[in-house]
Amino acid sequence: MVVRFDVDAYLPESGKVSTIPSDPVDAQLEKLLHGLSITPAPQATPEASIPSVCEVRGGAYIPQNCIMELMARNQKNASFQWSETYPQLFFSQTPHFYLAVQTGGNFTALKRKNLQDQDVRNVGSGHQGDFRKLLIALEGIQKAMIESGQEGRCTLVHEGGELKVFNRLAQDSCLPQEVLTRFK
Secondary structure (H helix, E strand, C coil): CCCCCCCCEECCCCCCHHHCCCCCHHHHHHHHHCCCCCCCCCCCCCCCCCCCCCCCCCCCCCCHHHEEEEEEEEHHHCCCCHHHHHHHHHHHCCCEEEEEEEECCEEEEEEEEECCCHHHHHHHHCCHHHHHHHHHHHHHHHHHHHHHCCCCCEEEEEECCEEEEEECCCCCCCCCHHHHHHHC
């Protein structure tokens, strides 16, 4: 399985939320976002007929305990459901979460949360049954993949409320060969 997630921003190396000064909310967000840049992805050449994975080296290593998720809500629709966001933060192990509330383009509130906060951990406790089911499903998928062998191909199908694993006859892959060789 190939798994990925994205990161919105990161805190300074110390990883401590308390390093952010207690300025007005707009100034806090500006300081958090200062230095971020967006660069276009490398353009694929027209002659490339198969998908490829391109590694672009740059930036710096950011420790896991410094990454954060940013989310903004309009004051009119500022309701936020932790139960919907918690699994994403848990599986990516994104420790810091910032929710900014804006009215008329101006940020009026900034709420900070950490995966280790007690109220956040309480939300996580409510997901434990779902996480156990996911673990059982992933173990079943892993077992099926091991049984199909190194060159085996499987397809997952959700049918009638049940997740089924089927062996595929075709040996083609959605990943280029150079990526597959990394896992052999």
